[in-house]
Amino acid sequence: MPGPHDRTVRNVLFIMADQLRRDYLSCYGHPTLHTPHLDALAKRGVRFDRAYVQGPVCGPSRMSYYTGRYVTSHGAIWNFVPVSVREQGLGDYLRPHGIRTAVAGKTHMEPDVAGMARLGIERTSEQGVLAEQLGFEPFDRDDGVWPPGFVSEHNQYTAFLKKHGYVSDNPWHDFANSAASPNGEVLSGWEMRYANLPARVKAEHSETPYMTDRAIDFIREQGESPWCLHLSYIKPHWPYVAPAPYHDMYKAEDVLPVKQHSAERGDDAHPVMQGFQRFAGAENFSQEAVRKHVIPVYMGLVKQLDDEIGRLMAHLEQAGRLEDTMIVFCSDHGDYLGDHYLAEKELFHDTVARVPLIVYDPSREADITRGRVESRLVESIDVVPTILTALGVMPQEHILEGRSLQPLLHGEAIADWRDAVFSEMNYAFRDFVRLPIQQPIERCHGYMVSDERWKCVFFDDLRPQLFDLENDPDEFHDLGADPTYAVVRERARERLFEWLRHRKIHPTVSYPRMAAWTRKEQEAGIHICAW
């Protein structure tokens, strides 16, 4: 808890875990996976219980987190889709106010190289680098996940591994994300059957501690100068490989029961869901033996993450930074791990679209909400405006589509909080989903509209999905074709239509400028059709 000092927010530590499910943290209810450090953070701040991401896959979700805009607005509809040069990120808003804004870890940002070339932007210029990083200074940008054969020359973590004696073309793969056979052969972490074996690195050389160290380096380097650091862990995202002792810390009994129901499979299941169930990984994870083999390792990776959060918090406390640093902890989406006969992500079940979100605000105004569990609907696009308001920077209302969480953090009375959350997906990139149902590439969009009770998902040309979150919290029973709920679906559809009409389409003109226009035109002597 902060001391008797000023406690104005001067810095922000914006932590993200990759593919972390909310129910695999003890503060969100996991019975045996104890995450005391994250739980302590929740006690210091506010734990949001209904936080949704704007897209249930890395790229779109992250671009929404970083831009404060829905996927439809920023346009990065899937992984590796470049964010157009039009879009601005957190750093673009904070840097003019003297706040160094950097990333240590993953962003999944794909630069708009064609747009940059057309505009003559040098990729190596200061502005070019920031454009490529969506406004983050790349203190140690590292997306990980280097497939075999990739050469990751300019990657700092790879250099670190080599320095510590893990030498190969791709030590990320060969050491940090692989195991070894008894005779020393590399057993690739891409293959889940090796998940139970320890990684070929010491824990201290694995990705999560490395990036924690880098964050500590950055924070030290900053001294008393203000900063905003996006610390973005690659884990517990696959490859599901953990270093000792995390690789065998959990047993099959610690794995949460699978969420599967016969109604979710077969011809009556939604065609898009059937499509994703066709993915080989989903077939693997649908087997109980695979789950019990792999998920304990996923849990180990979460445990390691929590331990590192503990180390980081200790550093912040010792450096006095807990008194002037806001901390945001979140995930870009969850991981099906076999639930609903699915693997990975991409659909809108709570398992994936509803994420952990904890915000610690050191200011006195937030003392009233410490330890609170907030159940109002929040969205990942709220993070940018929350950070801006905490740092005293006015959010650009005509660009940002999220709402500052500050009133919730400060326990203020709010008359009109949002009544629905929105998320988007696109399966155009997935042959095995699109081709069997013969959807044209431009008609593969899915939209989720969810309030606290009803989650409705709309697709082009296909029937909607509908889940009753109150009576069917596991989302087994798709009511999308049930005539009883026509009115519920129609209401959600209207909500989506209204939402679509109010996307922020004009980032180049602000509301105050619009409001002053008529007067300014007159002042400029433009008297149109005067007599």
Added chain:
Amino acid sequence: MPGPHDRTVRNVLFIMADQLRRDYLSCYGHPTLHTPHLDALAKRGVRFDRAYVQGPVCGPSRMSYYTGRYVTSHGAIWNFVPVSVREQGLGDYLRPHGIRTAVAGKTHMEPDVAGMARLGIERTSEQGVLAEQLGFEPFDRDDGVWPPGFVSEHNQYTAFLKKHGYVSDNPWHDFANSAASPNGEVLSGWEMRYANLPARVKAEHSETPYMTDRAIDFIREQGESPWCLHLSYIKPHWPYVAPAPYHDMYKAEDVLPVKQHSAERGDDAHPVMQGFQRFAGAENFSQEAVRKHVIPVYMGLVKQLDDEIGRLMAHLEQAGRLEDTMIVFCSDHGDYLGDHYLAEKELFHDTVARVPLIVYDPSREADITRGRVESRLVESIDVVPTILTALGVMPQEHILEGRSLQPLLHGEAIADWRDAVFSEMNYAFRDFVRLPIQQPIERCHGYMVSDERWKCVFFDDLRPQLFDLENDPDEFHDLGADPTYAVVRERARERLFEWLRHRKIHPTVSYPRMAAWTRKEQEAGIHICAW
């Protein structure tokens, strides 16, 4: 008619008139305003009878013409709203193919100076200049309309006027767009009561012939090298001032009868329409005396435009360019001139949103349609893809939202032409509309959805407008609140919803790239959740 040569399209002359009503051309039915040169162009090509602009005001409409995208997509929702650096124009598509693409005249393009600064784009670099001009080389960019006091130093037309002895700080205003009192006093063309007096320039020095000369200069300069020129006349846009003899060529009897109906005024009129009727210019133009005083001059300006088109066509013919040059003639929107008790533009009546569009395609494939009047629905966003296909450049389907008119120009059988057109407006910039109805600045969007029979307009929080174009072609009777037509409105609303869901939001990833994704991922060795 082209001679017995090759007749492949190698050049494009894309002509736009500003604020030109379709019914003020004789080929579109004006009884006494003869426009023989445009009529002849229509005879050589195809005259489109149902062409709609994407926004009934200069900036948004033009940005749609130039980008081939709807207003919601390019984001320039009103005049002077900068087009974000993300957007590309005609020149950006043609230049890589060696086709010089330039503008002579007006574009109303407002550069995204803030975006350029953020990205470190030098405004004076080659790419910077093109970014500021939405891809057009500014051969002679001239938006005109320089209010009193403005200093138009770098304007070529202003320099031309000065060179010809019209010397003042703002000769555009003081000579080309003003008259003189008997004692030589400047009578500003901003005041319509002077419309009947001749401009203080000789006809040959007025804006329309000047820009025609510049087009001829450009075409001569190009010789046999391929080009695309946007020749964009400022007239007949206000100030309503014409040089002799055009200032008194037409009489009050030549003015088309006003389209006004008592049902359009008063408390039953749509609140947004009432708002625009409140504009001082609308009150002026609602008076018959004003119309009869001013419109003859508007007609003179149209007549001068037609004469200049004649001169230009003669040059093209003499230079042999009619055999390899596509010609597009259009308008950015009409002019109410008192119809519906309105002035200027901004709403969706056919008077304003439905424009003249004539396309001449020299190729043999188009011989079959010469002189045809095409009544299928077309949109201004069709111009870019039409030009691209004519020049053999593949349109970027994931960015461009219009359809190439080539099949219509070539008389091909088409199974599925569009069944509706869309246009957008925003009255947030208009105090006199927005404030009386207390709409927040972000809820002032209007959408038109029109098929051949029904034109429906939707606004935030207000009732829709509905016009029966078949039985009420003058659009006097707004059926927007009539319960008889609830089904018609609901159908249009569904159409709008569908349209909104399919805007092209991802300019950075093409459809073929999306279609190949799954396969490429596998080839890259990314085997997710493999066992």
